[in-house]
Amino acid sequence: MLIHIGLHKTGTSYLQRLIFDDVRAGFRSPVPRLLLRETFVTSDAFSFEPELARSHLSKFLTSNHPEETVTVLSHEQFSGQPAGGGYGLRRREREVGRKELADRLYDTFPDARILMVIREQRAMLRSIYKWMVCGWEGRLSATPRQFLDQSPLMDGYSPLFNGKYLEYHHLVQYYQQRFGTTNVLVLPYEWLAENHVDFVNQIRTFVGLRTITSAPEARVNPGSPATLCAIQRNLNRLLASPNRPGRRSLPERYAAALARRTGAFLPRHLNALVENRLVEQFEAWAEERYALSNRKTTEITGLDLPSLGYVVPDMPKDLST
Numbered sequence: 001m002l003i004h005i006g007l008h009k010t011g012t013s014y015l016q017r018l019i020f021d022d023v024r025a026g027f028r029s030p031v032p033r034l035l036l037r038e039t040f041v042t043s044d045a046f047s048f049e050p051e052l053a054r055s056h057l058s059k060f061l062t063s064n065h066p067e068e069t070v071t072v073l074s075h076e077q078f079s080g081q082p083a084g085g086g087y088g089l090r091r092r093e094r095e096v097g098r099k100e101l102a103d104r105l106y107d108t109f110p111d112a113r114i115l116m117v118i119r120e121q122r123a124m125l126r127s128i129y130k131w132m133v134c135g136w137e138g139r140l141s142a143t144p145r146q147f148l149d150q151s152p153l154m155d156g157y158s159p160l161f162n163g164k165y166l167e168y169h170h171l172v173q174y175y176q177q178r179f180g181t182t183n184v185l186v187l188p189y190e191w192l193a194e195n196h197v198d199f200v201n202q203i204r205t206f207v208g209l210r211t212i213t214s215a216p217e218a219r220v221n222p223g224s225p226a227t228l229c230a231i232q233r234n235l236n237r238l239l240a241s242p243n244r245p246g247r248r249s250l251p252e253r254y255a256a257a258l259a260r261r262t263g264a265f266l267p268r269h270l271n272a273l274v275e276n277r278l279v280e281q282f283e284a285w286a287e288e289r290y291a292l293s294n295r296k297t298t299e300i301t302g303l304d305l306p307s308l309g310y311v312v313p314d315m316p317k318d319l320s321t
Contacts, residue, residue, distance in 0.1 A: 003105055016029065029071075037075060050107035113179070117187050126278055148161065167293035169293050196216075227271045288313075
């Protein structure tokens with residue numbers, strides 16, 4: 001079994017729809033994503049039992065399927081939510097923390113292998129912000145400055161975004177401790193963008209499947225233009241209800257459609273200006289914030305993160321030489 005834990009905005013939709021749900025390619029995802037979320041992410045800590053979870057999912061896992069296929073449990077929320085430092089944005093629906101999620105997955109399927117995809121933090125910040133403003137269920141009305149503000153909110157709740165969420169080494173280390181270093185594969189999202197076939201083959205080799213020469217190439221759930229998010233953010237201020245669970249209301253859907261239509265008529269150079277401004281804001285905030293974490297991630301994974309644009313300080317020299 002392969003458990004894909006995300007993270008958000010790292011090609012998860014591409015993997016879930018075009019790779020992990022294709023029996024002909026050697027993968028199958030038999031368990032509905034909603035059931036995975038209910039079983040591991042939102043179930044109460046006092047009621048969660050690994051044996052019951054395994055039994056509950058067994059009818060899906062043991063269903064007829066072609067031989068030599070790898071079972072995949074894939075849900076980006078296994079690595080937590082970008083909002084609230086790994087907890088859900090909705091205040092009335094507390095989801096378990098990332099460490100407890102790792103424990104639940106290990107206690108239920110200790111022999112599984114783990115796939116985690118990371119992304120350079122400055123690009124990740126922009127993508128998460130856009131997704132929270134105008135994504136599938138985007139309702140955020142905060143400016144980039146308000147989004148990045150790490151001080152607690154006046155009502156005592158955590159910041160809209162907790163910067164520690166992108167310190168990847170914590171999550172990598174813990175999964176390595178629980179499942180074993182050789183059973184945890186960490187891939188940079190940048191490899192998927194550069195060569196999707198090699199990226200998929202890294203996963204196939206990890207789970208014992210032969211390599212392939214071609215793989216589906218498609219942009220699934222692409223990011224939104226910066227101008228569209230600027231329009232949507234102001235509409236969210238008037239109409240959105242970020243604390244209400246469920247899909248967008250009818251007025252919210254109309255507002256999203258209006259934002260898309262308006263954005264389509266805006267000149268490209270205006271979008272470039274707004275996008276550049278967004279880049280400057282997030283890069284100024286991030287700077288060296290994730291450098292030490294990236295160095296630790298480099299050390300425990302062997303990935304050459306500096307070559308992919310990650311900020312990593314110089315590796316310490318061996319003083320004994």
